[in-house]
Amino acid sequence: IKNRFYQKASKCVNEYQRLKNEHGDKVIANVTIEQVMTGMKGVPSLITDTSKLDPTTGIRFRGYTIPELREKLPRLNPDGEPLPEGLFYLMLIGEIPERDDVLNLSKDWATRAYVPQHVFDVIDAIPKNARPMTQFSAAILSMATDSIFQKAYRTGVHKKHYWDTTYEDVMNLIARLPRIAAYIYRRQFFNDHHIEPDPRLDWAGNLAHMMGHESDEIKRLLRLYMVIHADHEGGNVSAHATHLVGSALSNPYYAYAAGMLGLAGPLHGYANQEVINWIFSMLQELDTDNPTEEQIIAYSKRTLAEGRVIPGYGHAVLRQTDPRFTAQQEFAKKYVKDDKLINIVNTLHRVVPPILEETGKVKNPWPNVDAYSGSLLYHYGIKEHSFYTVMFGVSRALGVLASLVMDRLYGLPIERPSSYPLKWYHEQAGDK
Numbered sequence: 274i275k276n277r278f279y280q281k282a283s284k285c286v287n288e289y290q291r292l293k294n295e296h297g298d299k300v301i302a303n304v305t306i307e308q309v310m311t312g313m314k315g316v317p318s319l320i321t322d323t324s325k326l327d328p329t330t331g332i333r334f335r336g337y338t339i340p341e342l343r344e345k346l347p348r349l350n351p352d353g354e355p356l357p358e359g360l361f362y363l364m365l366i367g368e369i370p371e372r373d374d375v376l377n378l379s380k381d382w383a384t385r386a387y388v389p390q391h392v393f394d395v396i397d398a399i400p401k402n403a404r405p406m407t408q409f410s411a412a413i414l415s416m417a418t419d420s421i422f423q424k425a426y427r428t429g430v431h432k433k434h435y436w437d438t439t440y441e442d443v444m445n446l447i448a449r450l451p452r453i454a455a456y457i458y459r460r461q462f463f464n465d466h467h468i469e470p471d472p473r474l475d476w477a478g479n480l481a482h483m484m485g486h487e488s489d490e491i492k493r494l495l496r497l498y499m500v501i502h503a504d505h506e507g508g509n510v511s512a513h514a515t516h517l518v519g520s521a522l523s524n525p526y527y528a529y530a531a532g533m534l535g536l537a538g539p540l541h542g543y544a545n546q547e548v549i550n551w552i553f554s555m556l557q558e559l560d561t562d563n564p565t566e567e568q569i570i571a572y573s574k575r576t577l578a579e580g581r582v583i584p585g586y587g588h589a590v591l592r593q594t595d596p597r598f599t600a601q602q603e604f605a606k607k608y609v610k611d612d613k614l615i616n617i618v619n620t621l622h623r624v625v626p627p628i629l630e631e632t633g634k635v636k637n638p639w640p641n642v643d644a645y646s647g648s649l650l651y652h653y654g655i656k657e658h659s660f661y662t663v664m665f666g667v668s669r670a671l672g673v674l675a676s677l678v679m680d681r682l683y684g685l686p687i688e689r690p691s692s693y694p695l696k697w698y699h700e701q702a703g704d705k
């Protein structure tokens with residue numbers, strides 16, 4: 274896979290150089306003050322090949338939608354879900370892999386999955402009441418001791434070879450994540466009764482196994498989960514933070530840890546916990562596990578009146594229901610008969626968009642990926658919702674780290690946009 278990646282991607286390096294040399298002065302966009310004041314939305318300023326987000330049709334990984342991926346990427350069983358290994362291959366190389374490519378990648382990651390003892394020691398030194406994302410980020414940082422990129426950099430390796438050691442770090446890092454995540458899960462919620470990895474299992478199947486969830490259906494769910502959360506073009510907080518920190522040639526462990534610290538925020542990946550927290554607070558307050566539509570509407574309106582957001586709804590780019598929400602809804606339709614929490618999530622899908630629309634300010638009233646994910650995990654017995662963002666983070670590694678390898682192959686420079694005092698913007702607006 275490394276050779277194949279190099280053969281394919283080195284052609285793009287030439288194209289990158291040619292574009293810069295021949296068209297570097299071409300104007301591609303104007304920037305408004307509103308864009309600056311709303312988080313640089315819509316400003317084209319990053320190069321990311323792994324995926325592109327369309328506001329209405331959603332994410333495409335190297336051109337493929339989620340339904341297309343579910344059909345085309347190799348699976349273990351004909352009626353199962355695609356293996357995330359295949360998506361990583363697609364994001365890195367740009368081609369749908371053969372089944373053997375995917376199985377080889379699975380084996381490669383299994384052989385790289387050894388986690389050094391000091392990583393467990395670092396996790397064990399953190400109080401058990403620390404958030405799982407605190408433990409996860411600390412564990413990732415502690416692995417930087419193994420960075421091959423960092424060692425090579427210090428020995429003065431030529432910059433054209435940076436991608437090679439970055440690739441090795443990235444593969445080792447991804448391979449280790451299921452073990453680390455499962456260790457945190459079992460430490461926190463199962464009294465330190467840990468489960469050893471099974472090297473015969475695929476990456477996501479092994480995560481389910483080490484978490485102690487063995488059914489085929491959960492393994493299928495986790496494969497789907499790891500595919501749909503893997504990437505959302507380059508501008509989202511976790512991808513952008515990884516890219517930004519990586520642009521200083523910080524090692525891949527630092528760069529990905531930075532991404533995870535961004536993912537831990539409530540407007541990003543923490544929203545998958547918030548959705549469940551919010552629903553449970555509602556049920557507790559109403560003293561029922563079967564609220565009526567009217568009660569749900571009243572509770573949603575109150576949340577807004579209190580100046581809070583309704584978690585799982587809205588998006589910085591999407592302007593339609595997130596196809597990742599739909600993929601999970603379809604999974605639930607296929608496998609889950611009647612589940613109270615999932616029924617509430619479906620009711621929310623009906624009642625929340627008009628309420629958000631009524632505010633007149635929410636640009637996207639539709640549900641995002643986080644509106645569904647917790648209810649499905651909960652249904653399958655993964656009820657520890659403070660852990661959900663770690664699962665999102667394990668998946669997100671696939672996209673942001675594939676991009677990091679490409680950043681180093683293209684030789685992308687340090688990222689350094691300009692900032693100005695507020696007064697300067699007033700002056701630009703002719704506003705005295």
Ligand code: NMX
Pocket residue numbers: 539540541542544577581582583584585586587588589590629634635636637641642643
């Ligand atoms: N509930 C209440 N208000 C909202 C919501 C929501 N779900 N979504 C947006 N708004 C508000 C937003 O706070 C802002 O208010 P104000 O002008 O008073 O500051 C206004 O609507 C305009 O915001 P938008 O331009 O529509 O959204 P923006 O691009 O700034 O933010 C999110 C996007 C995703 C941060 C925002 O929709 C949100 O906070 N959603 C809830 C949290 C969530 O589900 N996050 C997960 C996103 C997906 N992920 O996994 O990362």
Ligand code: MLT
Pocket residue numbers: 504505508509510511541589590641642
């Ligand atoms: C993501 O998956 O990163 C989120 O949907 C947030 C985003 O795309 O901005």
